[in-house]
Amino acid sequence: MDLFSYCIPYDDGAAPNPYWGVCTLVICKPAVRRKAKKGDWIVGTGAKYARLANGVSKDMSGRVVYAMKVTDKMTMRDYDAFTQAKLREKVPVRRSKDTRRRLGDAIYEFSTTPPTQRQGVHDTGNIRTDLGGNHALLSTHFYYFGDQAVSLPRHLRPIAQNRQGHRRGLNAPFVADFVAWIDGLGPKPGTLAGTPLLDLYANDTASRWCASGRAEDDEDEREDPEPGC
Numbered sequence: 001m002d003l004f005s006y007c008i009p010y011d012d013g014a015a016p017n018p019y020w021g022v023c024t025l026v027i028c029k030p031a032v033r034r035k036a037k038k039g040d041w042i043v044g045t046g047a048k049y050a051r052l053a054n055g056v057s058k059d060m061s062g063r064v065v066y067a068m069k070v071t072d073k074m075t076m077r078d079y080d081a082f083t084q085a086k087l088r089e090k091v092p093v094r095r096s097k098d099t100r101r102r103l104g105d106a107i108y109e110f111s112t113t114p115p116t117q118r119q120g121v122h123d124t125g126n127i128r129t130d131l132g133g134n135h136a137l138l139s140t141h142f143y144y145f146g147d148q149a150v151s152l153p154r155h156l157r158p159i160a161q162n163r164q165g166h167r168r169g170l171n172a173p174f175v176a177d178f179v180a181w182i183d184g185l186g187p188k189p190g191t192l193a194g195t196p197l198l199d200l201y202a203n204d205t206a207s208r209w210c211a212s213g214r215a216e217d218d219e220d221e222r223e224d225p226e227p228g229c
Contacts, residue, residue: 030133063149148194
């Protein structure tokens with residue numbers, strides 16, 4: 001069992017998408033999506049300058065925004081078919097009154113070759129890195145804290161990756177302790193304890209701005225870079 005951890009500069013409810021009883025990571029973090037397997041844990045920690053829609057930032061470093069145990073993994077093509085058949089809420093509806101529907105992460109339609117991009121939180125600048133991940137990670141055993149992100153205890157602080165890239169090998173000494181800690185916090189798996197820190201629809205430019213920022217971050221998806229905070 002591996003523990004992947006990375007910094008989330010844009011906690012917006014799209015990547016990961018914690019809604020409808022299944023936490024999914026389908027866009028962004030292409031290297032993590034390729035490498036992670038069933039049974040692994042994915043942990044997103046807060047950024048030193050986590051973005052807010054009003055142009056200011058908040059220090060969320062050293063805090064867990066979400067954690068998911070991978071309970072299923074499938075190709076993005078299979079994920080598209082799966083959402084069409086069993087989880088249509090993950091298919092984005094751009095002008096829905098329900099923000100969760102706007103944030104749907106099944107933004108690639110594989111009925112064509114190459115796949116086409118549905119209207120959603122990403123634009124054409126994200127296609128290469130999104131599809132480069134090839135796989136979707138799903139979890140029914142997850143915790144999403146969002147704006148109520150939980151501080152890591154001191155002995156687990158080294159897993160907080162506060163820069164581009166992700167940790168895996170460097171996390172090996174902390175896997176058992178992290179799982180015991182996160183499962184022992186109290187919330188039932190599948191719990192949404194908070195809401196996304198960033199509201200993509202607070203203004204007309206937030207979604208495009210966030211998409212471009214994520215594309216830039218995904219370009220440098222190194223594993224086990226220099227330790228963060």
